[in-house]
Amino acid sequence: MRYAQIREIDIANGPGIRVSLYTQGCHRHCPGCFNEETWNFKGGKAFTKKEEDALIALINKPHIAGFTLLGGEPMEKENREDVLKLLKRIKEECPGKTVWLYSSFLYEEICQFEENILDYVDVLVDGMFILAKKDAKLRFRGSSNQRLIDIAKTKEQGQIVLFE
Numbered sequence: 511m512r513y514a515q516i517r518e519i520d521i522a523n524g525p526g527i528r529v530s531l532y533t534q535g536c537h538r539h540c541p542g543c544f545n546e547e548t549w550n551f552k553g554g555k556a557f558t559k560k561e562e563d564a565l566i567a568l569i570n571k572p573h574i575a576g577f578t579l580l581g582g583e584p585m586e587k588e589n590r591e592d593v594l595k596l597l598k599r600i601k602e603e604c605p606g607k608t609v610w611l612y613s614s615f616l617y618e619e620i621c622q623f624e625e626n627i628l629d630y631v632d633v634l635v636d637g638m639f640i641l642a643k644k645d646a647k648l649r650f651r652g653s654s655n656q657r658l659i660d661i662a663k664t665k666e667q668g669q670i671v672l673f674e
C-alpha cells in the first residue's frame with residue numbers, strides 16, 4: 511500500500527484529536543474532488559512496517575481519541591488487504607481508540623467485499639462526494655448524501671443506524 515499523508519493532529523475527521531492516514535490511489539474520480547493528487551496508485555510514499563509502527567505509537571498517545579482512515583480511496587481493491595491488516599493491528603494494540611473510515615463506497619457495498627474490514631471500524635462515513643450536495647456546514651462530511659454510520663449499532667439492529 512502507498513500513502514499520501516499522515517496527520518498527527520486531525521480535528522476535522524471525527525470527534526476529538528485524531529491521527530489520520532490518507533491512502534494513495536483512487537479510481538472513482540468524483541467531480542470536485544479536493545484531493546486529486548491522491549488518485550495515482552504509483553504516487554505518494556510506500557507504507558512500510560516503519561510507518562505502521564510509528565502510526566501505532568502516535569495513536570496511543572494519551573491525548574489522541576482515535577484513528578481516521580481516508581484517501582484517496584482506502585476501499586479500492588489495491589488497498590483493502592493492507593488496510594485490513596492495519597486496522598486489525600490498531601484494534602489489538604490501541605485499546606480505547608476509535609476507528610473512523612471514510613469511503614466513497616456505500617456500507618452495503620463494503621459488506622460485500624471479501625475482506626471483513628468493517629469488523630475493525632467504529633464509524634463509517636460512506637458515499638461519494640457529490641459537488642451539487644456540498645455543504646460546508648456539515649460536520650465530519652463534505653456532501654449531504656454521505657452518511658455517518660455507527661457500525662456496532664447497525665450490525666446489532668440489522669439496519670443502518672447513524673452516529674449521533
Ligand code: SF4
Binds near residue numbers: 540
Ligand atoms: S473517492 Fe475521494 S479521493 Fe476519490 S475522487 Fe472521490 S473524493 Fe476524491
